[in-house]
Amino acid sequence: MKVTLYIREHGTRRCRKAKPGRNYPMGTIYVLRYGSTWETLPPNLDSTEATVARLNKEIVLFTGKEAAKPKPKPKNDVLTLDILIDIYLTTGRAAEKNWRKHTLQCYTLALKLFRQSCTKTYLHEIDGDDLRRFKVYLRTLKTSTGKKIDDRTVYNHFNNVVSFLNAHGKRDLVPQSEWPKYEEKKVVCYDEDTMSRLLQFADEDERDVLEFFLGVGFRNGEGTHVEWRDIDFKNREIHTYSKLERYGWEVKDTEQRIIGISDRLAERLQARHKRHPGDGLVFPNTKGNPDTHLLRVIKRVALRAGLNCGHCVGTYERKRVPCSTHPVCKKWILHTMRKTWATFQARSGASVPTIQADLGHSSLVTTLKYLAAEDRRSAQRRAQINAADARVRQHIAQITTSHTNHKGPVLLPPSGSLAISGVQAF
Numbered sequence: 001m002k003v004t005l006y007i008r009e010h011g012t013r014r015c016r017k018a019k020p021g022r023n024y025p026m027g028t029i030y031v032l033r034y035g036s037t038w039e040t041l042p043p044n045l046d047s048t049e050a051t052v053a054r055l056n057k058e059i060v061l062f063t064g065k066e067a068a069k070p071k072p073k074p075k076n077d078v079l080t081l082d083i084l085i086d087i088y089l090t091t092g093r094a095a096e097k098n099w100r101k102h103t104l105q106c107y108t109l110a111l112k113l114f115r116q117s118c119t120k121t122y123l124h125e126i127d128g129d130d131l132r133r134f135k136v137y138l139r140t141l142k143t144s145t146g147k148k149i150d151d152r153t154v155y156n157h158f159n160n161v162v163s164f165l166n167a168h169g170k171r172d173l174v175p176q177s178e179w180p181k182y183e184e185k186k187v188v189c190y191d192e193d194t195m196s197r198l199l200q201f202a203d204e205d206e207r208d209v210l211e212f213f214l215g216v217g218f219r220n221g222e223g224t225h226v227e228w229r230d231i232d233f234k235n236r237e238i239h240t241y242s243k244l245e246r247y248g249w250e251v252k253d254t255e256q257r258i259i260g261i262s263d264r265l266a267e268r269l270q271a272r273h274k275r276h277p278g279d280g281l282v283f284p285n286t287k288g289n290p291d292t293h294l295l296r297v298i299k300r301v302a303l304r305a306g307l308n309c310g311h312c313v314g315t316y317e318r319k320r321v322p323c324s325t326h327p328v329c330k331k332w333i334l335h336t337m338r339k340t341w342a343t344f345q346a347r348s349g350a351s352v353p354t355i356q357a358d359l360g361h362s363s364l365v366t367t368l369k370y371l372a373a374e375d376r377r378s379a380q381r382r383a384q385i386n387a388a389d390a391r392v393r394q395h396i397a398q399i400t401t402s403h404t405n406h407k408g409p410v411l412l413p414p415s416g417s418l419a420i421s422g423v424q425a426f
């Protein structure tokens with residue numbers, strides 16, 4: 001039913017239709033008309049509020065339900081920081097942005113650490129010095145193995161706390177120049193011969209894991225949540241999508257993807273399905289849940305294949321051990337298999353937009369970072385680097401060949417130079 005907004009004239013008490021978009025003076029009485037009903041709105045509304053009341057009434061009449069009244073905003077000044085943080089992580093920003101479990105964990109930890117470093121009670125008391133103290137505090141923190149937390153983690157914690165403060169109107173407390181700094185790591189990928197050696201040292205089940213990640217370029221979670229029904233053996237495609245109900249897992253950026261796989265990988269997976277029948281997960285753990293430790297498979301095989309770096313130390317069964325004797329080498333990262341997948345695709349002529357789409361990157365910049373090394377090692381780029389080097393070399397060659405009768409090369413001034421004999425040029 002249509003609802004019309006009227007204004008009531010003070011003297012005559014006659015109603016006339018309100019002109020849309022017109023601002024009537026404060027104190028104007030607004031009336032809604034629907035069917036034969038006239039409803040006077042509460043006093044002291046402005047034109048916008050009256051229009052909202054009209055629309056709300058239409059919704060109520062249409063749905064039969066009372067429209068949700070906007071909740072009065074809690075005053076940030078009277079709520080403690082702890083309460084504000086709690087709201088932020090539950091019904092506030094976390095709900096608004098539909099944070100994934102991992103994101104929520106990151107924010108929760110960052111804000112917890114911030115509360116440890118800051119003794120103030122209310123938001124309005126927070127200033128730049130609290131963020132400076134927080135930065136110093138983060139640098140003193142150690143990981144469970146006694147190492148200092150790395151610069152990137154310090155930055156992330158700091159950034160998350162700044163986002164919280166920004167959301168509550170506390171902006172620009174410290175200039176960007178005072179933010180924690182970190183060195184951006186270059187994306188690396190594994191070589192073809194390294195991958196080949198790794199595969200040779202894997203048993204059938206291990207090889208399934210390795211070849212799967214190398215053959216689809218999935219993120220860790222995407223791989224661990226693949227079920228047999230997601231694989232289309234006929235068209236040789238794998239579908240990745242959120243599995244909230246079953247596993248509480250969501251694909252990043254809420255974007256489903258379908259990836260083509262090689263004929264050989266399809267055959268390998270089919271063989272795996274024969275060994276592990278059923279329609280559940282392709283890589284389950286012993287309890288039938290997604291195996292969250294697939295990286296261990298790679299680390300185990302890498303040690304066996306003698307592919308560890310031999311210089312790093314990791315934790316194995318709660319002990320600090322060298323990678324030369326234990327499957328702990330930091331060189332082996334599941335995500336690097338994804339970068340390797342992208343590199344091999346590029347090397348085989350796949351276009352950057354295709355690679356971007358298959359990786360599920362929302363930004364082309366990320367994909368290009370993955371492929372930077374490939375550009376550096378490309379035949380064309382190698383030729384350029386060698387050509388640049390040859391520019392100097394060619395002159396050395398000229399000197400040595402034209403003065404072979406002398407004892408050693410005589411350095412002549414370059415042609416066109418002002419350094420003519422007798423004239424000292426400074």
Ligand SMILES: [Zn+2]
Nearest residue numbers: 309312323329
């Ligand atoms: Zn190592």
